[in-house]
Amino acid sequence: MLTAISIAAITYAIIYPFIARCKKNAAAPPLALSLAVTVAAGLELFDLLSFADPGRLFIWRKISFVFEAFLPPAWLWFSLTYARQNNPRSIAPLLRVLLAISPLLALSAIFFPLSAFVYAPDIGTERVLFLNNAGFIFYLSILIYLIIALVNLEMTLLNTTLTARWKIKFEVLGAGAFLAVLIVYYSQGLLFRTINMQLIPARGMVLIISLAMMTYSRIVRGNAVKVYVSRQMAYRSVVLLAVGLYFVVLGLFGEGMQHFGDGFQRALLLTMSLVCGLALFVLLLSETAKRRVRLFVDRNFYQNKYDYRNQWLQFTDRLSASPTGDDLLSSIVIGFCDTFGMHTGTLFTLNNEHDAYLPIVGMTAPPAEIWFRTSDSIVSQLACSRRISDLRDSIPATANEKQREFFEKHNTCFVIPLCSNDRMDGFIVLGRPLNADEIYSYEDFDLMLTLAKQASSALLNLRLSHQLASSREMAALGKVSAFVMHDLKNLVSAMSLMLDNARDHITVPEFQSDLMNSMGLTVDKMNDLVMRLKHLPEKNDLQKTFVDLLQIAHETAALVKGKKLQVTGIRVIAEVDREELQKVVLNLMLNAVEATDDTQPVTVEVGGCETAFLRVRDEGCGIPEEFMRTALFAPFVSTKKKGLGIGLYQSKQIIEAHGGTIEVVSQLHKGSEFTVWLPKAA
CATH class of the missing domain: 3.30.565.10 (Histidine kinase-like ATPase, C-terminal domain)
Known part of the structure; x- marks a missing residue:
C-alpha cells in the first residue's frame, strides 16, 4: 500500500505541470509552485527507496534529508509570490531575510553527515528516527518555515476579492493541505523527538489530493479576476461554530488514535482527519453555501432579510475606497452581486458619442460585445419607469437577437436602472443566482433601488470629475498658448523695430550685417516656439x-x-x-x-x-x-x-x-x- 501511494504521488507530481496546461490557453503553474512540487516529489521518491532498499537505507535517507532541507525555501518562495505583484519591495523585510537564509538548511544537510542530526538503533523494525539536539533544531526550523508559508497562503486567500477567491481557492487549499500535513508530521516529531516514518503514507495521500485540487483549479477555474467578499456578524458566528466543531472532532480522533497500535491505521486516521477538515474549509469558502446559510439565518433569526444600515455602510465604504475610476465601476458591480447573491453582473453606461449604453465592467467575465441604443424599447421603458426590470420569467419580446442571446447566456434576473436627475446614466444586469431557490421580494427591490441611487451619484461624480479634468487640461493649454503668443509678440515687436530702422539705414553695410545676424537669431527663436507647440503636453x-x-x-x-x-x-x-x-x-x-x-x-x-x-x-x-x-x-x-x-x-x-x-x-x-x-x- 505504501509503495502504491508513493508511486502515485511521485508520478502525479512529475506530470502535474503538463496536466495543468492540457486545456487550451491554460496558464502554466508558477515556477515557484513547480519547484515546490518537485521538492515534494523528490522527498517521496527517496523515502520510498529507503523503505524498498533497507540495505542502503541511510544513503537514501541522506538524500531524502537534503530534500527536506529544500522544503522551506521552495514553499516560502511560493507562498510569497503566488497571486501577488512581482515586486520584491512588497515583501516584508523579515520575510526577505528568512527567504535569504533558508538555503542554509540545505547546506547543513549536504555538508554534515546524517548522524549529526538523527540516530536509529532499530530502524529496520520500528521505522523511527530519533533526533539529537542538532536534528531537533533542524526540524524546528523546517516547521517554522512551513507555518510561515501556510500563513502567507492564508493572507493571500483572505486579501483577494470574491471572484479571485473563487478562482484560486482550490489551488491555495491544495497547497495548504500539503503544508498542513507536513506541519502535523514534523510537529509530532518534535513532540516525541522522533520522526515516525510510518506516517509517510498520510503525506503521500494528501499530496495526491492536493495535486488533484490544484489541477482542477488550473484547468476548470482558470485565472483570477477582482471580486469582493463581505461577511455579516451572524454568518461569522456560523463560521466560529463550524471551526469549533472541527476541533472537537479532531480531539475525538486524537483520543481514538490511542486505541490503534498499527502505524498505518494511525496514518490513515490522520489522513481522514485532514481530508474532513479540508472539505469543511471548501464548504466554508463556497459562495453558494454561504448564501444558503445567510438566508437560513435571516429567515429564522431576524425580522428583516437585510440590515439596511449595514448594507448601506458596506456599499458606501466600498465605493469610497476605490482609488481610480475603473475601480469605482468595478466596485459598483461587485457590490450588487455580493449583496444580492449573483454570480454575474455587467454595468452599462451611457456613451453620448454612440448614443447607446455600452458595457464597461463585467463580473466573472469580460464585458460582452453588446450595446443597447437609447431608442431601444427596453431602454426607453427602463428610463421612463425607473423601476427594476424582472427577467426571471421571460425576456422582453422587444429585445433583438443579440440582446436575447446575452440575457439567456448570463441567465439574467434583474436589470437595475441608475438614474440621476432627468437622465439614466446606466444600468446593471444581474444574473446566475448563487442560490437558485432564493426568493426575491420587495425587500430586495427596495434595497436595489437604494443602492442604485448611491451608485448613480458615484457615476455622476465620476462624470463631473472627468469634465473638470478636461476643463483643466484646456485651461492649461490656454495658459501655455498665451505664453507662446507673448513670446511671439515680442519677436514680432523686435522685427518691427528692425524694419523701421532698415528704412533709414538699409544702405549701410554695417547695418546690413547687424540686420542679418538679428534676423537669424529671431528665426531661431521662432523655430524654438514651433518646437514648443509640437511638444506642448511635455514639461521641459x-x-x-x-x-x-x-x-x-x-x-x-x-x-x-x-x-x-x-x-x-x-x-x-x-x-x-x-x-x-x-x-x-x-x-x-x-x-x-x-x-x-x-x-x-x-x-x-x-x-x-x-x-x-x-x-x-x-x-x-x-x-x-x-x-x-x-x-x-x-x-x-x-x-x-x-x-x-x-x-x-x-x-x-x-x-x-x-x-x-x-x-x-x-x-x-x-x-x-x-x-x-x-x-x-x-
Missing part, C-alpha cells in the same frame, strides 16, 4: 549652463538695435537657462522701449558681488502705484492697450525657477527700474 526642465550676463544683454539689445539703448557693466557668470533668461531680458527691454519716446534713454546694467544682477532702467511714463501693488505680476492684466498681460508674469516665473527675484522701482511720469537678481555661478 531648465537647461542650465554657465552664461555671461553681459553677453546676454548685448545679444538681446541687438534685437532692438537703433533705439537709444545703452548696455554697461561688467562680466558676471551665472548658471541659468540661456533661452529662458533671454526671454526675460528681451521682455524688460521691449517694455522699457515702449514706455519711452525716441529721445529718452534706456539703460541696461550688469553687475554683481555676492549676487548677480541685471538692471533695466528707463525714463518713460512709469507705472501707477495702485497697479504696481495689486496687478503688476498678475497674468492677463496689462496697462497697454494691445498688451497680453503675460510678459512680467512669465518673467517672474522664470526668475523664481532659477532661485532669483525681480525688484521694481517706479514713479509715474519719471520712469521705472527693473532689477533681476540671480545666484552667481560657484
Whole structure:
C-alpha cells in the first residue's frame, strides 16, 4: 500500500505541470509552485527507496534529508509570490531575510553527515528516527518555515476579492493541505523527538489530493479576476461554530488514535482527519453555501432579510475606497452581486458619442460585445419607469437577437436602472443566482433601488470629475498658448523695430550685417516656439549652463538695435537657462522701449558681488502705484492697450525657477527700474 501511494504521488507530481496546461490557453503553474512540487516529489521518491532498499537505507535517507532541507525555501518562495505583484519591495523585510537564509538548511544537510542530526538503533523494525539536539533544531526550523508559508497562503486567500477567491481557492487549499500535513508530521516529531516514518503514507495521500485540487483549479477555474467578499456578524458566528466543531472532532480522533497500535491505521486516521477538515474549509469558502446559510439565518433569526444600515455602510465604504475610476465601476458591480447573491453582473453606461449604453465592467467575465441604443424599447421603458426590470420569467419580446442571446447566456434576473436627475446614466444586469431557490421580494427591490441611487451619484461624480479634468487640461493649454503668443509678440515687436530702422539705414553695410545676424537669431527663436507647440503636453526642465550676463544683454539689445539703448557693466557668470533668461531680458527691454519716446534713454546694467544682477532702467511714463501693488505680476492684466498681460508674469516665473527675484522701482511720469537678481555661478 505504501509503495502504491508513493508511486502515485511521485508520478502525479512529475506530470502535474503538463496536466495543468492540457486545456487550451491554460496558464502554466508558477515556477515557484513547480519547484515546490518537485521538492515534494523528490522527498517521496527517496523515502520510498529507503523503505524498498533497507540495505542502503541511510544513503537514501541522506538524500531524502537534503530534500527536506529544500522544503522551506521552495514553499516560502511560493507562498510569497503566488497571486501577488512581482515586486520584491512588497515583501516584508523579515520575510526577505528568512527567504535569504533558508538555503542554509540545505547546506547543513549536504555538508554534515546524517548522524549529526538523527540516530536509529532499530530502524529496520520500528521505522523511527530519533533526533539529537542538532536534528531537533533542524526540524524546528523546517516547521517554522512551513507555518510561515501556510500563513502567507492564508493572507493571500483572505486579501483577494470574491471572484479571485473563487478562482484560486482550490489551488491555495491544495497547497495548504500539503503544508498542513507536513506541519502535523514534523510537529509530532518534535513532540516525541522522533520522526515516525510510518506516517509517510498520510503525506503521500494528501499530496495526491492536493495535486488533484490544484489541477482542477488550473484547468476548470482558470485565472483570477477582482471580486469582493463581505461577511455579516451572524454568518461569522456560523463560521466560529463550524471551526469549533472541527476541533472537537479532531480531539475525538486524537483520543481514538490511542486505541490503534498499527502505524498505518494511525496514518490513515490522520489522513481522514485532514481530508474532513479540508472539505469543511471548501464548504466554508463556497459562495453558494454561504448564501444558503445567510438566508437560513435571516429567515429564522431576524425580522428583516437585510440590515439596511449595514448594507448601506458596506456599499458606501466600498465605493469610497476605490482609488481610480475603473475601480469605482468595478466596485459598483461587485457590490450588487455580493449583496444580492449573483454570480454575474455587467454595468452599462451611457456613451453620448454612440448614443447607446455600452458595457464597461463585467463580473466573472469580460464585458460582452453588446450595446443597447437609447431608442431601444427596453431602454426607453427602463428610463421612463425607473423601476427594476424582472427577467426571471421571460425576456422582453422587444429585445433583438443579440440582446436575447446575452440575457439567456448570463441567465439574467434583474436589470437595475441608475438614474440621476432627468437622465439614466446606466444600468446593471444581474444574473446566475448563487442560490437558485432564493426568493426575491420587495425587500430586495427596495434595497436595489437604494443602492442604485448611491451608485448613480458615484457615476455622476465620476462624470463631473472627468469634465473638470478636461476643463483643466484646456485651461492649461490656454495658459501655455498665451505664453507662446507673448513670446511671439515680442519677436514680432523686435522685427518691427528692425524694419523701421532698415528704412533709414538699409544702405549701410554695417547695418546690413547687424540686420542679418538679428534676423537669424529671431528665426531661431521662432523655430524654438514651433518646437514648443509640437511638444506642448511635455514639461521641459531648465537647461542650465554657465552664461555671461553681459553677453546676454548685448545679444538681446541687438534685437532692438537703433533705439537709444545703452548696455554697461561688467562680466558676471551665472548658471541659468540661456533661452529662458533671454526671454526675460528681451521682455524688460521691449517694455522699457515702449514706455519711452525716441529721445529718452534706456539703460541696461550688469553687475554683481555676492549676487548677480541685471538692471533695466528707463525714463518713460512709469507705472501707477495702485497697479504696481495689486496687478503688476498678475497674468492677463496689462496697462497697454494691445498688451497680453503675460510678459512680467512669465518673467517672474522664470526668475523664481532659477532661485532669483525681480525688484521694481517706479514713479509715474519719471520712469521705472527693473532689477533681476540671480545666484552667481560657484
